[in-house]
Amino acid sequence: PPPPPPPPAPHTLFESSAASDVYKRQQVNHIESMIGPEDPPPYTVINAQGQAKILLVGDHVSNAIPRALRNLGLRDDILEQHIAYDIGTRKLINHLSEHLDAPAVLAGYSRLVVDLNRSLEDSSVMPDISDNTIIPGNQNMSAEHRNQRIHSFYTPYRKAIDMALHRFRENNVVPAFISIHSFTPQMAGFSRPWHAGILWDKDPRIPLPLMQQLRAHPDGFNIGDNEPYSGKHPADYTIDHHAEAAGIPHVSIEIRQDLVDTEDGAERWATILHDALREVLADPGLYQVWQSL
Numbered sequence: 001p002p003p004p005p006p007p008p009a010p011h012t013l014f015e016s017s018a019a020s021d022v023y024k025r026q027q028v029n030h031i032e033s034m035i036g037p038e039d040p041p042p043y044t045v046i047n048a049q050g051q052a053k054i055l056l057v058g059d060h061v062s063n064a065i066p067r068a069l070r071n072l073g074l075r076d077d078i079l080e081q082h083i084a085y086d087i088g089t090r091k092l093i094n095h096l097s098e099h100l101d102a103p104a105v106l107a108g109y110s111r112l113v114v115d116l117n118r119s120l121e122d123s124s125v126m127p128d129i130s131d132n133t134i135i136p137g138n139q140n141m142s143a144e145h146r147n148q149r150i151h152s153f154y155t156p157y158r159k160a161i162d163m164a165l166h167r168f169r170e171n172n173v174v175p176a177f178i179s180i181h182s183f184t185p186q187m188a189g190f191s192r193p194w195h196a197g198i199l200w201d202k203d204p205r206i207p208l209p210l211m212q213q214l215r216a217h218p219d220g221f222n223i224g225d226n227e228p229y230s231g232k233h234p235a236d237y238t239i240d241h242h243a244e245a246a247g248i249p250h251v252s253i254e255i256r257q258d259l260v261d262t263e264d265g266a267e268r269w270a271t272i273l274h275d276a277l278r279e280v281l282a283d284p285g286l287y288q289v290w291q292s293l
Contacts, residue, residue, distance in 0.1 A: 034152040039066045042108045042156035045164065047097045053287050054176045055164050056104035058093045059117040059157075059238050060086035063110045066152070072112055073136030083131045084110045086182040088260030093180050095270035100277075102178075105160050112138070114153045117181075119237045125154075161242050174287045176206060177243035177250040182257040183228050195259060196269075197224030199231035199252035201244060203290045206251040206280055207231075213276035229254060247289035 035042065040062070063085040065071050071079065078084065090106065097104045107116050112135055118125040126149060128138050168175045185192055196214060200207035214223045226232065231239065231252055243250035253273065260266045280286060 031148055031151040034066050034068045034148055036067050040064050040108045042153050043160045044106045044108060045160065046094065046104045046106065047101065048103050050097065050101045050103045052100045052102040052281075053168070053173050054100055054102035054178060054281065055161070055168070056093055056097055056100070056102050057161060057177070057179050057238060057242075058086075058089050058104065058106045059115075059179065060111050060181060061090040061093065061106045062108055064108060065110055065113060069113065069137050072138060074112075074133075078133065079110065079112075082182075082184050082257065083133055084112055086180075087257040088255070088262075088266055089180050089182050091263055091266035092182075092255060092260045092269055095267045096180070096273055099270050099274040100281075103164060105157070105164055107157055109153050114149050116154060116157050117179075117238050118235060119241070120150065120154070122235070122237070124235070158241075161238070165242065165246075165248075174248060174289055176281060176286060177239070177248045178206075179239055179250070179252040181229075181252065181254045182260060183254050185256055185258050187228070192228050192256065193222050194224040194227055194254075195221040195256055197227045197229065197254040199226055199229055199236060199239075199254060200250075201231045201236075201240075203244065203247075203249060205249045205286055205290065206277075209280045210251060210253075210276055213279065214272070217272065217276070224254070247291070249286050249290065 063079045065079065074084075081087075093104050093106065096102075111117070112127065112130060115122075115125050115127070124130075126138050126141065126146065127135055129135065165175065165177075183192065183194075183197070198207045198211050198214075211223050211225060214221055229235070234240065236252060239250050239252050242248075255269055258265075260269050
């Protein structure tokens with residue numbers, strides 16, 4: 001008699017037949033994209049022809065989930081919260097890109113799909129739990145499924161930033177690299193006192209004068225120095241990988257999300273940041289590779 005058929009593979013992510021079909025397609029020799037025809041692209045570039053020697057990036061601007069992942073098993077209202085994306089950052093970058101006349105690379109999907117500000121070795125790059133919330137669609141993920149997410153979302157974003165930096169290199173330009181994030185007004189019952197935070201590690205060329213300018217603003221802003229997060233932490237991967245390793249002048253800017261969650265708020269803070277960055281970005285000596293002492 002013929003041998004018995006092998007037992008069916010367990011559904012490690014979903015139990016529906018549609019999701020099962022996704023897993024069957026993963027068995028082909030090439031890795032298929034999870035992005036369907038009605039899904040957004042893995043990244044967008046705005047103001048690609050901007051003339052400034054600056055590249056803006058937004059790792060966490062989107063809360064989109066591809067249809068194939070069916071909201072990762074989460075309610076729609078969860079995806080409207082900070083757990084899914086940095087609220088207000090897309091608006092802020094759109095305005096700041098216009099103010100600075102700078103190109104910007106924006107992520108297309110939620111950090112819950114894959115966190116683009118983490119290395120692939122970081123366990124939180126596809127979190128099982130985020131902000132004490134279980135992410136059903138990220139439980140017991142197979143290696144094949146993980147690789148498909150990397151192929152669909154992570155690698156295209158990294159390549160888009162590399163391509164943008166390459167265009168500067170083709171013109172013999174060392175650009176300033178500015179990453180934009182937002183943070184919640186409260187965390188674990190603690191009211192965060194900062195209006196904004198400047199994250200940095202070794203290269204002080206942008207962060208120190210930027211903090212000085214922001215603190216001198218007549219509105220008396222509370223500006224965190226590596227608060228509420230630290231640029232010295234390995235979780236700041238986009239800066240570490242694309243800018244710090246190459247000696248490109250850089251800074252990561254965190255804005256409290258309630259200050260930029262409207263178009264008016266985002267425009268106001270784009271103006272504030274533009275004014276605070278004006279002097280340092282006008283220095284021709286900034287645009288060279290950092291030689292740390």
